[in-house]
Amino acid sequence: MFRAVRLLLKVVLGFVLVSILWVGLYAVVPPPFTFTMLGDTLAGHSVTKDWTPLSDIDPDMARAAIAGEDSKFCTHHGFDWGAIAGAAMRNAEGGRIRGGSTISQQTAKNAFLFQGGGYVRKVLEAWFTLLIETIWGKKRIMEVYLNIAETGIGTYGVEAAAQRYFGHSAARLTPTEAGRIAAVLPLPKKREAVSPTGFVRRHGNTIARYVGIVRRSGLDACLR
Incomplete structure (x- = not known):
């Protein structure tokens, strides 16, 4: 029993050390590949x-992400407990499952x-969220998020999305274009930012209108 506990302790300590070093590396080095990208590759997508x-990247893209995904990004420490509690209550009532993940959690x-x-992944996600909030800070979290978030089948990051959908770089996105990319983020394999219809069009236009509010209200202050 003692040997088993000691082995378990070594495994846990090893994981903690490796994860801290991994997060520290990505604080200065762009993540070269992700498990989601690997899944696309195995499915035959480039x-x-x-x-x-x-x-x-045009500042309106980060503002659109904050407006669409996480309005408290600059003030929370990785977790929006109010949003998590609200999502849990809605899920308990039945119907479509909704999450309460912050941009930090999604980045992790x-x-x-x-x-x-x-639940196993959720526990690991919480651990890595704590690490990136502590080691990276908000600017790096947003930078990594906007570069590795899936923005279409086989498309990752807002630069690739801007080129794919609008034919120009992410450096000169309009609020409408940024809003449409942000509207695609939750379901990138099922939504298109070009000539969107239905929910994507409505949600994208709503996010675009809120971009100015994010700027004027200082909701993006941690990125300036």
């Missing part, structure tokens, strides 16, 4: 991505983990 520093999942996985 992967298109183009790492772009946050300073070279996208950079280090895999899609699905239930």
